[in-house]
Amino acid sequence: MTRAVEIVDEYGQRRTLRIPAERPLTVYVDKRELITLMTLGAHPEWLVLGYLRNQRLIQSVHEIESITVDWDVGAAAVRTRHGLADIEDRTARRVVTTGCGQGSVFGGLMDEVERIRLNPDARLRQSELYGILRVIREQDSVYKQAGSVHGCALFRGDELLLFVEDVGRHNAVDTIAGWMALQGEDVARGDDKVFYTTGRLTSEMIIKSAQMGVPIVVSRSGTTQMGLEVAERLGLCAIGRATHTRFLCYTHAHRLVWDTPPP
Amino acid sequence: MTRAVEIVDEYGQRRTLRIPAERPLTVYVDKRELITLMTLGAHPEWLVLGYLRNQRLIQSVHEIESITVDWDVGAAAVRTRHGLADIEDRTARRVVTTGCGQGSVFGGLMDEVERIRLNPDARLRQSELYGILRVIREQDSVYKQAGSVHGCALFRGDELLLFVEDVGRHNAVDTIAGWMALQGEDVARGDDKVFYTTGRLTSEMIIKSAQMGVPIVVSRSGTTQMGLEVAERLGLCAIGRATHTRFLCYTHAHRLVWDTPPP
Numbered sequence: 001m002t003r004a005v006e007i008v009d010e011y012g013q014r015r016t017l018r019i020p021a022e023r024p025l026t027v028y029v030d031k032r033e034l035i036t037l038m039t040l041g042a043h044p045e046w047l048v049l050g051y052l053r054n055q056r057l058i059q060s061v062h063e064i065e066s067i068t069v070d071w072d073v074g075a076a077a078v079r080t081r082h083g084l085a086d087i088e089d090r091t092a093r094r095v096v097t098t099g100c101g102q103g104s105v106f107g108g109l110m111d112e113v114e115r116i117r118l119n120p121d122a123r124l125r126q127s128e129l130y131g132i133l134r135v136i137r138e139q140d141s142v143y144k145q146a147g148s149v150h151g152c153a154l155f156r157g158d159e160l161l162l163f164v165e166d167v168g169r170h171n172a173v174d175t176i177a178g179w180m181a182l183q184g185e186d187v188a189r190g191d192d193k194v195f196y197t198t199g200r201l202t203s204e205m206i207i208k209s210a211q212m213g214v215p216i217v218v219s220r221s222g223t224t225q226m227g228l229e230v231a232e233r234l235g236l237c238a239i240g241r242a243t244h245t246r247f248l249c250y251t252h253a254h255r256l257v258w259d260t261p262p263p
Numbered sequence: 264m265t266r267a268v269e270i271v272d273e274y275g276q277r278r279t280l281r282i283p284a285e286r287p288l289t290v291y292v293d294k295r296e297l298i299t300l301m302t303l304g305a306h307p308e309w310l311v312l313g314y315l316r317n318q319r320l321i322q323s324v325h326e327i328e329s330i331t332v333d334w335d336v337g338a339a340a341v342r343t344r345h346g347l348a349d350i351e352d353r354t355a356r357r358v359v360t361t362g363c364g365q366g367s368v369f370g371g372l373m374d375e376v377e378r379i380r381l382n383p384d385a386r387l388r389q390s391e392l393y394g395i396l397r398v399i400r401e402q403d404s405v406y407k408q409a410g411s412v413h414g415c416a417l418f419r420g421d422e423l424l425l426f427v428e429d430v431g432r433h434n435a436v437d438t439i440a441g442w443m444a445l446q447g448e449d450v451a452r453g454d455d456k457v458f459y460t461t462g463r464l465t466s467e468m469i470i471k472s473a474q475m476g477v478p479i480v481v482s483r484s485g486t487t488q489m490g491l492e493v494a495e496r497l498g499l500c501a502i503g504r505a506t507h508t509r510f511l512c513y514t515h516a517h518r519l520v521w522d523t524p525p526p
Binding site: 003005007008009010011012015017019020021022024038126146147148167200202203221222223224225226228245246247248249250253256258261262 | 274285411463466489
């Protein structure tokens with residue numbers, strides 16, 4: 001997932017270092033071209049499945065018959081059982097996301113926010129939060145090797161269930177969503193899970209976490225007004241600037257259990 | 264462009280801090296809804312103009328009669344002189360960008376790369392590069408105040424022409440492109456300019472710089488394989504990890520003049 005390249009440093013010296021090696025993957029749904037994703041390609045099937053789910057183009061994994069990835073042509077062929085209802089309309093409108101300022105979230109995503117109900121009893125102990133940050137720190141990662149990628153992870157308490165990296169934080173979270181959809185009920189339901197991301201807590205990141213039913217989100221980065229507003233409205237606990245023993249809880253701090261004051 | 268919010272820190276203490284306050288801006292072209300951009304909104308007209316240019320929906324600013332922004336309804340109304348040719352087709356395909364993994368670059372952008380010719384004689388002195396990094400460091404910025412935003416800047420040598428911040432690095436560069444399009448020939452042409460961005464040098468960042476005719480790009484962040492491939496092909500000098508006296512030159516190092524070895 002990385003490639004060695006030769007660069008010239010500030011001393012004019014040639015050096016070899018590694019950079020992330022993403023590839024384009026064009027998604028076809030029932031032979032109709034939908035979108036091209038740039039991805040490290042670690043788990044392309046999960047990515048495509050999660051993308052379709054998070055864009056609400058499918059409600060359930062059972063609508064999918066098969067996803068076949070062919071890297072030789074950079075294509076992911078999705079076969080649905082009964083076709084996707086009014087996919088034309090639902091992919092027509094682009095709402096642009098704050099992540100890169102111009103991401104692509106198909107229309108109607110915000111409309112769904114109102115309908116989402118997150119588990120009101122979900123809590124996270126400060127000790128578990130510190131456990132999560134320790135696990136992330138100790139992860140062997142493309143980021144440590146090459147930088148320039150985002151990481152996302154799904155936790156139950158401080159137990160790591162899945163860690164995914166990709167060039168874009170959206171691909172990483174979609175990959176997690178796709179993986180969750182293929183697991184048993186205890187993993188597929190997010191209400192006792194914690195979602196970690198290295199990326200900013202923008203509105204669509206918060207929305208995607210909520211769509212997975214995950215009521216607590218932890219980020220290494222900060223948030224923006226719209227991310228905060230959506231988290232506030234959803235009852236989602238948004239924690240940012242989280243490294244080592246430091247963090248900022250932006251919303252719904254009642255979900256945090258203060259059992260471990262930092263040294 | 265920032266808003267004060269109350270958070271709870273790792274000691275359980277309430278604190279007030281500032282976060283970026285982005286707003287949605289829906290772009291209508293001749294009354295047809297095109298896209299919704301999330302933006303800090305510092306220069307909405309330049310952003311919209313630059314967006315249309317960088318998406319190659321217009322070739323020249325003269326195709327635009329007026330851009331009217333109304334924040335009460337979060338709308339930017341673009342009136343063209345003669346309409347935009349086959350806008351339906353040209354906005355139909357989405358190619359997704361590495362910036363957030365799922366940005367939105369309308370089809371055909373990559374096709375243009377081959378046709379771009381950058382000034383082969385453009386050079387940047389190491390002393391000018393260090394000057395650029397000093398100017399950026401000393402900029403009063405939303406980033407210093409609230410974090411979670413990207414900054415872009417246009418330089419001639421180490422002379423700052425324009426500095427723009429937004430929640431997304433694409434909005435920032437598009438705003439610069441829009442501003443350039445409104446300037447006289449000496450500023451509008453990019454061939455003696457340097458483009459700075461805090462964001463990663465992804466393929467579409469490189470492409471946008473090249474579309475502005477700017478042959479040298481400096482970033483605080485790194486690059487990815489596709490960004491590097493495009494820069495290589497375009498003859499664009501891509502410099503990353505640039506802070507203080509440190510930097511990595513990924514491509515076309517012959518454009519750098521090594522006049523100031525770091526201390």
